[in-house]
């Protein structure tokens with residue numbers, strides 16, 4: 643093989659390696675995003691499951707009561723301790739109807755605060 647040709651091949655390989663390095667960096671950044679999203683979704687899922695469980699228990703409790711009582715306690719706020727919701731909010735999760743259980747990424751949420759102040 644001619645030296646010149648060999649040099650050109652090595653240069654080409656070097657370029658490809660550089661591109662692979664860049665691709666790897668991009669993939670790693672993407673993976674980090676996915677890991678964070680996955681973590682947040684797991685937390686959200688856990689909160690929603692807890693909420694379903696509480697709702698089920700509440701419905702069981704209300705099953706024997708008059709329909710007026712049941713209707714009263716089935717509203718969003720009722721039966722769910724204000725302290726629990728305030729704690730959830732402090733931990734960085736939405737407690738408003740719009741985004742309940744999801745992570746608060748942009749600081750305070752006006753809907754959550756309005757909801758907390760209503761109580």
Ligand SMILES: [Zn+2]
Nearest residue numbers: 736738751754
């Ligand atoms: Zn909110």
